Every structure is written in C-alpha cells, then in structure tokens.
Amino acid sequence: MSIRPWVVVEEPDDRGLRRVTVGSTAAGGVWSLRELRKLLARRGHPDVDVDDPAYVCWRGGGSDTWPDRAWRRRTVSALMVAGLLASAVLNVVIGRPDVFGALTFAQRLTGAVFVLSGLVLLASAAAAVDHWGKRQSRVSGAVTVLGVLIALATDTLLVLMWLDEREWTRYMLAFMPLWCWAVWALCLLLRERAWKGVPQPRKVAAGVVVSAVFTALSLAYSTMYAPTVAPLHLTLKAGFGAARADGLHPFLQVPLKLSVKNTGAFSVYIVIDDFSVYGRTARYSEKGDSSVDEWERSIDLDKTREDSETNVDQLYYTALSRGRFYEPGTVLESGQEDTREHVLQVPRNAKYDLLHVDLQLAFMRKDRGRIDVDAFGDQHPSWNVTPERFFCTVDWCRDRLLYLGRVRHNNNLVNVTHGPRYMLATWGIDAKYPFYSISTYHFEHPGPPPREKGKRELDRFGVSAVDTNAEVSMAELTKSIDVPRPS
Known part of the structure; x- marks a missing residue:
C-alpha cells in the first residue's frame, strides 16, 4: 500500500471550496460532504469511508469543516448574472436600430459596437456562473471583470446623456438601476481580485484599455464630428417668364418657374416650404430725394425692408399668389432636382411696377x-x-x-x-x-x-432653412404685347 492516501481533500479556499484529488488526478472541487460523496460515487467509489485516514487525507480541516455560505454565494452569483444579462439586452436594444437603420457608416458602426458589446456581456454572464462556481476556467474571473467594465461604461454614458435634459424615459428603469449594479459589481470583483490566474494580466489589461479608447473615439466621431462636418446644400431658383395676354379675360398670364435641387451628400426631409408672389407699387418722387426721413417712413410701412431707393418714397406689396412646392415630410434625395411651373393671373390694369417672388424651404438632414x-x-x-x-x-x-x-x-x-x-x-x-x-x-x-x-x-x-427671391419689372414682362399702362 502506498503511504500517501489515494483521496486527498485540500483545505478550504477563501470561498469555502475544497479541491479533491483522486489518486494523481484532480477530480474537481466540492462545497460539502454530500458533494464529496457524490463525486466519489461518480468515480466508482460509492462506499469509501471518508473518515478512514487510510483512504482519505484531510488537509486544513476534517470532514466537518465546510465554511461555504451557499445562500450568499448563490445570491451574489444570481445578481451578477442577472445584471450582465440585463446589460446585454439593453446594449443590443440600443444598437440594433442603428445597425439596420442608420444612414451613415459611422452611425452603423456605433450600433455594431453596442451589439457586439452585448454579445461580450452574454459571454461574461456565462463566465460569472463559473467564477462563482467551481472555477474550472482560469480566465472566468477576468472575463467577468471585462463584462462589468463594459456595463459600467455604457450605463455611465447613458446617465451622462440623460443629465443633459433630465427628462422621463422608460429606459431610465433599466440604465439607472444597472449603473448602481455595475458600481457594486466592480467593487466586489476588485476586492476579490477576480483577475487572479490570468496569464500576463498586464497585457490583457492593456488590450482592454486600447479597445475602450478606440470604442470611445468611434462613438465621439459618429455622434459629434461626422454629423457636424458633413456638408449639405440646397439650391433654390425662381424666375418669371414672358407674359401673355388672356384673350377671354382682362388678365395677363405670367409664368413662374421654381426649382429645388439637393446638391449635398445626404438626403433631406422637407419640413415646410412656401412660395409667395407680390405685386409692388411705389410712390415716386421726381426730385430724387432719398432723405433719412423718407427712409424711416419706408421702414415704418414695411418692417422687413432696410434698403433705400432714390426717387422712391414708399413701397407697397400686394399678395398675388401663395402656395407650397412640397408636401411636408417629402424626402429629397441627394442629387434630386424638382421643378414646378406656376401661372399667375395679373390684372391688366394693375398699377404694379414689378413682380416679386419669395421661395423659402425648411428641411431636416436625414443623416441626423x-x-x-x-x-x-x-x-x-x-x-x-x-x-x-x-x-x-x-x-x-x-x-x-x-x-x-x-x-x-x-x-x-x-x-x-x-x-x-x-x-x-x-x-x-x-x-x-x-x-x-x-x-x-x-x-x-x-x-x-x-x-x-x-x-x-x-x-x-440638422434643421435649416434656405430661401431665394426674384424680381422682374412689368415693363419687361409686357414688352412683347400691347398692354395699356394705367395713368
């Protein structure tokens, strides 16, 4: 018979787990005497007398030394796993819409980062089960720490963004409690030095830091830099065509052509637009006096005008036509150009000296x-x-x-x-x-x-507005037709 017994039960570790060696083979760990008997039974030794020193060697305590607090260990394990799983679901829910629906590559990348972090958190949840269990993997503790760090970083970002407006949102019921959980989990893992047993821990930590930095730079690029520097331009044009006399009615038919082109790199939503045509009448002064008094009177009559014109004392604008170019919510793709032609009916005997058109459009960037x-x-x-x-x-x-x-x-x-x-x-x-x-x-x-x-x-x-205007004299419009001018 060998001097050394063939079953060795090591002393309890800091969690109460006792490692078992059968012969020269590590058989695993047990939390209690009952688990030891089950382990030996699975090994083909159901009738071993555990109190007989000829068969079992007890180190650091006998068969009655089992310091494991099962309820505490299971509670901590359940809380850790639940927090990691909840964080994984939250990250996937946040990232998934951007992965499949974002317009730019940077925004899709941000969504992909959150989805991938959710998968890492799922792996961390599995590692947490092992870390608070038999610890069959040497890296389970480090993987759990990585998952908690990801959850803490994500929840901290969400909390900081929430503080920007401090408004109620149903997601507060998730990321606020999860932030508190992540702080507790990280403190617990740091106190237990959960990364012990990882080969070359400094290199692993450096890899985690580098990954976190690149992730932060990606988020900053997609949320702040890229949407700001991307140019967007809309080109608006408006102009009048040659007037034609209406043979049946005492009106002049004046063509109006409007065009809008998206010359930017991204599509836009049309929020609201408007075109307005006015006929201008003026009181003229043969003296050519453009004094300050006349300019002040002109400003009082029309608050939107700040210019002054010699020989013109007062300007009056009469609305002739009003309409919209687009329906609200219309999408104007990059490179798309739309044209509209509108015919105005202007009375022949009108005292207008010129026609004026304003075209204005408000839009929202689709990449925002x-x-x-x-x-x-x-x-x-x-x-x-x-x-x-x-x-x-x-x-x-x-x-x-x-x-x-x-x-x-x-x-x-x-x-x-x-x-x-x-x-x-x-x-x-x-x-x-x-x-x-x-x-x-x-x-x-x-x-x-x-x-x-x-x-x-x-x-x-990214909501902006653009506008353009055009003017044409009635003399220019009617030069090719015989239209009596009012005295």
Whole structure:
C-alpha cells in the first residue's frame, strides 16, 4: 500500500471550496460532504469511508469543516448574472436600430459596437456562473471583470446623456438601476481580485484599455464630428417668364418657374416650404430725394425692408399668389432636382411696377434623424378643435394648417436618454413665414405649442432653412404685347 492516501481533500479556499484529488488526478472541487460523496460515487467509489485516514487525507480541516455560505454565494452569483444579462439586452436594444437603420457608416458602426458589446456581456454572464462556481476556467474571473467594465461604461454614458435634459424615459428603469449594479459589481470583483490566474494580466489589461479608447473615439466621431462636418446644400431658383395676354379675360398670364435641387451628400426631409408672389407699387418722387426721413417712413410701412431707393418714397406689396412646392415630410434625395411651373393671373390694369417672388424651404438632414412621415404628412386644420386634441388654439397659429409627427435621432443613444420629440410645422395663406419647431409638444398634451423654434433641438437634428427671391419689372414682362399702362 502506498503511504500517501489515494483521496486527498485540500483545505478550504477563501470561498469555502475544497479541491479533491483522486489518486494523481484532480477530480474537481466540492462545497460539502454530500458533494464529496457524490463525486466519489461518480468515480466508482460509492462506499469509501471518508473518515478512514487510510483512504482519505484531510488537509486544513476534517470532514466537518465546510465554511461555504451557499445562500450568499448563490445570491451574489444570481445578481451578477442577472445584471450582465440585463446589460446585454439593453446594449443590443440600443444598437440594433442603428445597425439596420442608420444612414451613415459611422452611425452603423456605433450600433455594431453596442451589439457586439452585448454579445461580450452574454459571454461574461456565462463566465460569472463559473467564477462563482467551481472555477474550472482560469480566465472566468477576468472575463467577468471585462463584462462589468463594459456595463459600467455604457450605463455611465447613458446617465451622462440623460443629465443633459433630465427628462422621463422608460429606459431610465433599466440604465439607472444597472449603473448602481455595475458600481457594486466592480467593487466586489476588485476586492476579490477576480483577475487572479490570468496569464500576463498586464497585457490583457492593456488590450482592454486600447479597445475602450478606440470604442470611445468611434462613438465621439459618429455622434459629434461626422454629423457636424458633413456638408449639405440646397439650391433654390425662381424666375418669371414672358407674359401673355388672356384673350377671354382682362388678365395677363405670367409664368413662374421654381426649382429645388439637393446638391449635398445626404438626403433631406422637407419640413415646410412656401412660395409667395407680390405685386409692388411705389410712390415716386421726381426730385430724387432719398432723405433719412423718407427712409424711416419706408421702414415704418414695411418692417422687413432696410434698403433705400432714390426717387422712391414708399413701397407697397400686394399678395398675388401663395402656395407650397412640397408636401411636408417629402424626402429629397441627394442629387434630386424638382421643378414646378406656376401661372399667375395679373390684372391688366394693375398699377404694379414689378413682380416679386419669395421661395423659402425648411428641411431636416436625414443623416441626423428620422421623421414619422405617415403621421407628419397628415393635415390638421387649426380651426377643427376637439375636446380630445388641442389643435393650436392660440392667436398666432389660428387659420393655419398644422403638421405634427414624431422625430427620432439617428443615434439611438439620444432616443433612449431623452423624452420623445415631435416636429411641428404650420402654414397659412395669411402668414408671411411658415413656422416649424422640434419639442416635446403633442396635440394630445394641454397647452399651446412652443412659440420659439428651440435652436438647440433644431441644430441637433440638422434643421435649416434656405430661401431665394426674384424680381422682374412689368415693363419687361409686357414688352412683347400691347398692354395699356394705367395713368
């Protein structure tokens, strides 16, 4: 018989696990005497007398030394696994819309980073089971630490972005508790030095740091730099054609040609647009006096004009036509050009000396956000007020057509950390300038919509406006036809 017994039970480690060697082979670890008997039975020795020193050698305590606190170990393991699984689900939910729906490569990359981090967190959850179990893998502790660091970084980013507006969002019920969990989990793993047993831990740590830096740079590039530097231009043109006399009615038919072209690199949503044609009449002075007094009177009559013209004392503009080029929510692709021709009916005996057209258009960059086009395209007359909906009952937006739709940022991080945003646009024949805004206002919410446009929200979603204008003299329009000019 060999002097050394063929079953050796080592002393308990810091968690109460005792390693078992059968012969010269490591058989695993056990938490209790019952588990030891089961292990020996699986090895073909069900009848071993564990108290007989001829068969079993006990080191660091006998058969009655089992310091394991099973309830505590299982509770910690369950909390760790639950937190990692919840973080994995959250990261996949955040990243998935950007992977499949983002317009730019950088935004898709951001979504892919979150989805991949979710897969790493799933692997960390499996590693946590082993780390708080028999620890059959030497790297299970390090993988668990990596998962907790990823969860803490993600949740910290979400919390910081939430602090930007501090609005209620249902995702708060996930990332706020998970941030607290990640802090607790990291403190626990650091106290236990969970990375022990990993070969070359410094190189592993350096790899983790480098990966984190590249991930942070990718997020910063996609969320701040790329959307800011990408250029976008819309080219607007407006002009009048040669007038024709109406043979049946005392009117002149004046062609008006309008065109819009997207010369930028990204598609855009048309928020609201407007074209207005005015006939100008003026009071002329043969003395050619352009004094300061006359300029001040002209400013009092028309607050939008700041120029001065010799021989012209006062200017008056009469609205002749008003319309829209696009329906709200229309997508204008990169390189797309649209043209519209409109015919004006101008009275032959009108005292206009020239015609003036204003074309203005507000748009939102499609690489910054998405508009719920189906809802935004619905037309809501402000005068149709119902008890269920508050269709803009304040004076400044009465007698207008209203358009409202949900708008979502192309970076889903903003969507989950901020409350819902809605695009509101109004248009009316008596309003010189269309109104548009992005805010939390919704028709179902009481109270009037915001009066100001909210420049911060408009900049965040890349909302801008462009305009152009053109003028032509009536003498130029009618030079080829015989039209009596009024005295």
